[in-house]
Amino acid sequence: MGLWLAVAMFYTATGRAAVTAVPDTLQQRIAACTACHGEHGEGRVKSGFFPRLAGKPVAYLVRQMQNFQNGLRKYAPMEYTVRQLSPAYMQEIARYFAAQQVPYRRSPIPTVSATTLRRGEQLAQHGDPGRRIPACASCHGRRLTGAQPSIPGLIGLPYDYISSQLGAWRSGTRSAPAPDCMAEIAQRLRASDIDAVAAWLASRARSTDMQAEPAGSMSPPMRCGVLNPGEGGR
Amino acid sequence: MSRKAGVVGVVAVLALLGLGAGRLLALGAGFGSTASAAPVVEGPLDRPGLIARGRYLATIGGCVACHTAQGGKPYAGGRMLSTPFGAIPSSNITPDPATGIGRWHFDDFWRAMHTGKGRRGERLYPAFPYTSYTKLRRDDVLAIFAYLRSLSPVNQPRKALGLSFPYSVRSSLLAWRALYFDEGVYQPDPGRSVAWNRGAYLVQGLGHCNECHAPRNRFGAIPRHPRLSGGLIPVLDWYAPNLSAQPGGGLQGWSTQDIVDLLKTGRSARGSVFGPMSDVVVRSTQYMRDDDLRAVATYLHSLPSPPQAPSALPASAGQPRLKQGREIYRQRCASCHGKRGQGIAGVYPPLDGNASVTEPTGINAIRSVLLGGFAPVTQANPRPYSMPPFAQQLDDAEVAAVVSYLRQAWSNNSGAVEAGDVARYRQTPVD
Structure with a gap:
């Protein structure tokens, strides 16, 4: 709101705008983003469908915008907003949100049984080798806070967002360059698994250090186009 | 398409065939002639100057926008163009011999651009705007052809036509063309500059x-x-x-x-x-x-004043709704667009006297309020300002109130919109 007030306008007696100052800042320019994702990309707590962008890796954020442009992710308002942004502008916007450090806020968690939470923890930390489901932690970082340059953290995301995104991977309204390992993993998850892992992840306490792991620190168990852009990627 | 709509469609096309026949006969042998084309010496296509000119012309023509699928290779086609009659895939216009225009001669390309007919003489759907391109001079069409032939070939087969009967039958275009297509290169007006x-x-x-x-x-x-x-x-x-x-x-x-x-x-x-x-x-x-x-x-x-555009919308929203709209405008819009809708030159557009606010349907204002968005990213404006989307913050009645207000505020004098209109356009796809 402060931002809007900063758009100071003064009028002369004739009523014509004499001095008009629009802040020449990126923050002012990207009102289309911050209206839903928050001025610092903190996301919207009341609705899990407007995810936090703050602190996510730059390359991850750029790729998501590209995916909305090229049809790999489907959500009409986002497709409309980013459709003609240039690579340079997307990079600048991504750097802005990646650099934001704002506290995580706890989002509502559905009431689930202890068994469900244990299943969620099992999937997140160890996976389910019998069904060839790798652990979330094998790619998203030991602390599940993501890994540079392009793997997002999972801690701090709302239940609604995680479960709806896993559903979107399954139904194909969210996808990534081939080989699309998240799509494969989502296909192997049961609906109850999605519920369990989303509830467990959303219930995790935020640690003081939410930084993504350094680049090269993970050795993913699957071949992923998103991790090896030269390999089958666009 | 529902069965009823299908029947209506068939009747419509039959009616068109009947109507079209007279005009078709009247046109007689002149139909399809290219008499107005100036003679052009069509030398080799790989001349750099010709290709550069063709590239400029193809850019003005916006060919790449339709002839590129979302996330696809430029000019390789495959974008599904939505029409009320179904979806029509754009074609591959890279010089791939099997799936593009690699085997086309210039005459084939000229026929498509000038007469709207494909390489085998098939009538093309007017989603391809040959209705406009027919006005191009032959030398310009040659330059565009030379440019397209200079592109890297992309092997990408044509997608299936998404049209239902009777539109899926290309002969249905015979009457349409007779009624609505005037073939001919642009004729300069000697009385104009x-x-x-x-x-x-x-x-x-x-x-x-x-x-x-x-x-x-x-x-x-x-x-x-x-x-x-x-x-x-x-x-x-x-x-x-x-x-x-x-x-x-x-x-x-x-x-x-x-x-x-x-x-x-x-x-x-x-x-x-x-x-x-x-x-x-x-x-x-x-x-x-x-x-x-x-x-x-x-x-x-030089275009003449328009006739009064018919609007189906009620003249006024009524005082309570306009008052609500004025209040929403003051809170949400005025900081950028100005108390009197004057905008901020070069940053935020004025809304007073803005044709997209006052256009007959109200759709542009409704959807702009819902979607917000960035101004185009261009060489001259690489980091544009943007407008927040209000879809999440305002309900249908509130959007209708503020849009009705700004369509009637200041010097604007356009019809009011209803909450039901807003509800409809909330769900409209963006492409």
């Missing part, structure tokens, strides 16, 4: 502006007159405003510089580009030479 004629040639031909900026009838055709009088873009559901600069026109009060600025940068002191026109500016008009942009403005300035 060189710039005016250049502008008319670009706007009517390559720019194919009339394909959006004019009303389409229920057969998807554009009545012959008046040109650029504004129209609803079917399926996309955006209103392409009237382009007359005369009193009552959509560009009333626009100077030549305003028009040039808008097409070159995506913004002007009078308005900003949004919706499908963003693609046009980003891919096409921002690369036009200044003399061509000024020529376009010269031509647009």
Whole structure:
């Protein structure tokens, strides 16, 4: 709101705008983003469908915008907003949100049984080798806070967002360059698994250090186009 | 398509066939002639100067926008073009021999551009705007062909046609063409300036502006007159405003510089580009030479005042709703668009006297409030300002109130919109 007030306008007696100052800042320019994702990309707590962008890796954020442009992710308002942004502008916007450090806020968690939470923890930390489901932690970082340059953290995301995104991977309204390992993993998850892992992840306490792991620190168990852009990627 | 709609469609096409026959006979042997084409010495295609000219012309024509699938290779086709009759895939116009135009001779390409017929003589669907491209001179078409033939071939087979019967039968186009297609290269008006004629040639031909900026009838055709009088873009559901600069026109009060600025940068002191026109500016008009942009403005300035546009909307929203709308405007809109809708030149568009606010349907204002969005990213404006989307913050009645208010505030005098209109456009796809 402060931002809007900063758009100071003064009028002369004739009523014509004499001095008009629009802040020449990126923050002012990207009102289309911050209206839903928050001025610092903190996301919207009341609705899990407007995810936090703050602190996510730059390359991850750029790729998501590209995916909305090229049809790999489907959500009409986002497709409309980013459709003609240039690579340079997307990079600048991504750097802005990646650099934001704002506290995580706890989002509502559905009431689930202890068994469900244990299943969620099992999937997140160890996976389910019998069904060839790798652990979330094998790619998203030991602390599940993501890994540079392009793997997002999972801690701090709302239940609604995680479960709806896993559903979107399954139904194909969210996808990534081939080989699309998240799509494969989502296909192997049961609906109850999605519920369990989303509830467990959303219930995790935020640690003081939410930084993504350094680049090269993970050795993913699957071949992923998103991790090896030269390999089958666009 | 429902069965009933299908029957209506068949009857419509039969009626068209009947209607079309007379005109077809009247045209007689003249139909399909290319008598107006100036003779051109068609030398080799791989001349750098010819290719460069063709590239410029193809850019003005905006070919790449339709002939590229979302996330696909440029010019390789495969974008599904939505029409009220179904989806039509764009074709691969890279020089791939098997799936593109690699085996085409120039005469094949000329026939497609000038007469709307494919390589085997099949009638092309007018989603390909040959209705405009027919006005191109043969030397310009040759340059475009040379440019397309210089591209790297992409092997990408054609996608299946998404049209249902009877539109899936290409002979249904026979009558349509007889009624709605005037074949012929642009004929300069000797009474007008060189710039005016250049502008008319670009706007009517390559720019194919009339394909959006004019009303389409229920057969998807554009009545012959008046040109650029504004129209609803079917399926996309955006209103392409009237382009007359005369009193009552959509560009009333626009100077030549305003028009040039808008097409070159995506913004002007009078308005900003949004919706499908963003693609046009980003891919096409921002690369036009200044003399061509000024020529376009010269031509647009000569368009006559529009007839009073019919509006189905109620004249006034009523005092309580306007009061609510004024309050929402004060809280949410005025900090950028100004207390009196005057905007901030070059940053936030004015809403007073803005044709996209006052257009007959109210769709543009409703959808802009819902979607917000960035002004086009152009060479001249690489980091545009944006408008927040209000879809999450305002309900249907609130959007209707603020849109009705700004359509009637200041010097604006357009019909009110209802909450039901807003509900409908909330769900409209963006492409």
